[in-house]
Amino acid sequence: MVDAAKPRIIIVGAGIFGLSTAYYLAEDGYNDITIFDQHAYDSDEGYKLNPGSTAASVDENKVFRASYGDELYYQRLAYEAREIWKEWNKELGAGKELFVESGMLRVQHSTYLDDLELQTLANMTKEGLRDTQYIVSDEEDVRRAEKNGWAHKLLKFPVPGTDGKETFEAVLDTTAGYVFPSKACAYIAGKLRKSGTQFVEGPEKGVFASLLVEGSDDSKRAIGIVTKDGKEHSADLVIMACGSATPMLVPEVSRVLEATAGSVITIRLPPREEAPELWDKYSSEITPVIIGHDPDPTGKTVGSRSIYSFPRTEDGLVKIGYRVTKYTNFVKLPGFEEPLSVPLRPEVDDTSLPITSIEGIKTYVSTFHPDLAALPIARTRLCFYTDSVDNSFLIDYLPGYSDTLFVCTGGSGHGAKFTPILGKHVRDVIQKKPKTELTHHWRWRPELPLGNGLEEGPAGPRTLDKQKRATPEDLKRAGW
Structure with a gap:
């Protein structure tokens, strides 16, 4: 039964950011979540590394580390994630470890x-x-x-x-x-499917084509998405967790993500x-x-x-x-x-x-x-x-959409290790809990000067x- 008090949520992207976010939202009682992805991860191959996948989340292994120089907030987040990786290992048993x-x-x-x-x-x-x-x-x-x-x-x-x-x-x-991101994605997706989260996947029905928007430029709202097959899907909140495709799907972020x-x-x-x-x-x-x-x-x-x-x-x-x-x-x-x-x-x-x-x-x-x-x-x-621009994630509401469009991306090559805990903090931002040092670094921050190579451009x-x-x-x- 859908809880009308909880918003209907669409998540575009069934990788680490999207799945971890859905996992913690579902844990908190959000029961009308639909995840869209261009890849058919519900197939026999699932999240296994395959030549046709463009997703960084779909990979054999990625480094787990907590060494972050003076960025103590990321060190602490890594150790927070590490405890859950170990819990998942115990749950899965010997020979099936994710970490x-x-x-x-x-x-x-x-x-x-x-x-x-x-x-x-x-x-x-x-x-x-x-x-x-x-x-x-x-x-x-x-x-x-x-x-x-x-x-x-x-x-x-x-x-x-x-x-x-x-x-x-x-x-x-x-x-x-190191961790096994493909196996971790499959593990979380399996839990979400069992809990009632809906998945729409594939090269037509799962492909984001455009936002559904109502209102003027001064007061507009995202009310869902249109997929490549022409179908409209309604939602109260659209979360774009599209990895390296995010800048081409959400033009507003193309200045701060690459x-x-x-x-x-x-x-x-x-x-x-x-x-x-x-x-x-x-x-x-x-x-x-x-x-x-x-x-x-x-x-x-x-x-x-x-x-x-x-x-x-x-x-x-x-x-x-x-x-x-x-x-x-x-x-x-x-x-x-x-x-x-x-x-x-x-x-x-x-x-x-x-x-x-x-x-x-x-x-x-x-x-x-x-x-x-x-x-x-x-x-x-x-x-x-x-x-x-600064190697920190971008996890925040996008200005101009009356808190109906949310961006969750910017892994910058170090997101996979946080899979078990990332969504907990994303959920806090969605629910507008007081910002922490961590979520402060994840805010929408177009005021930062271009750096990290983004200033180079095509030249x-x-x-x-x-x-x-x-x-x-x-x-x-x-x-x-």
């Missing part, structure tokens, strides 16, 4: 701790968590690691050009690891019986997540700690992600004065990786995983995220049309 506590090694740019790391350790100490962090070069930390069973993950990597005499400083975070692509390759290990030592080494019991960088062969480093690798999957795949350069894809769309960066469509557009990414990943592999350098690439992917150096793209032959010539 793997493999630990994460934060490799520095040089032989000392940089400012970001010092800020992170200071906040960990402030919160009483310093004992979960192990500095590779710290003798006391090494002794603690040996005592607590973490010493085998205190990996040391030679600085190129030093003949092995120097190693990169690193910090092992034993509270970190679709950008990270580069991902997946390396396949030989069959277990042929290389048991590699299967053992790259298991989550032995190998942590590694957050590294793009080291130059001369010993200098370029970029930030924006290349990362995971332990192998159950079927022997090792994923490596590259976010040193976040590529843009500008096109001219009807109704927009300026070109807009939009996600490429797998199996429709050219989604091959830039050569720059391949070269950066290859250098990373030769430094941190040299025994993978000669192994074949199983697949590549341009994974589109939604970057905000910037990161656009995909300016990149040389890697063909299969290029990969082979690169040793892959």
Whole structure:
């Protein structure tokens, strides 16, 4: 029975932001929720990674970390989420976990701790968590690691050009690891379906075409949406949780959000019986997540700690992600004065990786995983995220729609870890509870100066049309 006291809600987007929001609204008694998505996630494949999906939420694994420098509010949110990840693990049972506590090694740019790391350790100490962090070069930390069973993950990597005499400083975070976003989305969606939340999915009936709006520009209201099949769907509140497609669907946010692509390759290990030592080494019991960088062969480093690798999957795949350069894809769309960066469509557009990414990943592999350098690439992917001007999420009512249009996006490459708790705080914003430090950072904030690359626009150096793209032959010539 629908509760007339609760608003009818439409959520556009069945990814992490949309599902987590629906989960907590349903928990609070909202029982007229309909989620729309262009992908048929109710099919046999569900949220499994597939070539046709453009969603960043649909992925094999993503990093879980609570290391945020001086951004203590995100550190606390990560640990809040971590407790629920662990609860979900218990509920699902052994072998079905959604969160793997493999630990994460934060490799520095040089032989000392940089400012970001010092800020992170200071906040960990402030919160009483310093004992979960192990500095590779710290003798006391090494002794603690040996005592607590973490010493085998205190990996040391030679600085190129030093003949092995120097190693990169690193910090092992034993509270970190990785999560399975596709499985988590399927898990939440299953709970929502059982609780009565409606899903409308597919390439016609699930595709957002336009808002239904009534009233003038000075006093307008969103009263629902129109889908690609021409059907109208009414609602009291429309929540746009569309990931990297949000700027093209909600023009008002295109100034403060931008679709950008990270580069991902997946390396396949030989069959277990042929290389048991590699299967053992790259298991989550032995190998942590590694957050590294793009080291130059001369010993200098370029970029930030924006290349990362995971332990192998159950079927022997090792994923490596590259976010040193976040590529843009500008096109001219009807109704927009300026070109807009939009996600490429797998199996429709050219989604091959830039050569720059391949070269950066290859250098990373030769430094941190040299025994993978000669192994074949199983697949590549341009994974589109939604970057905000300051890397904080955008979760707020959109001005001008009388509190009937809500935006919930801006993951900026670090949203997946918050899946279990994000919707709780989104619900607080929807219900207009007093702003916290966290939700203050998520507010509608067009007053911020353009940054994080959004100031570059289509003339910037990161656009995909300016990149040389890697063909299969290029990969082979690169040793892959």
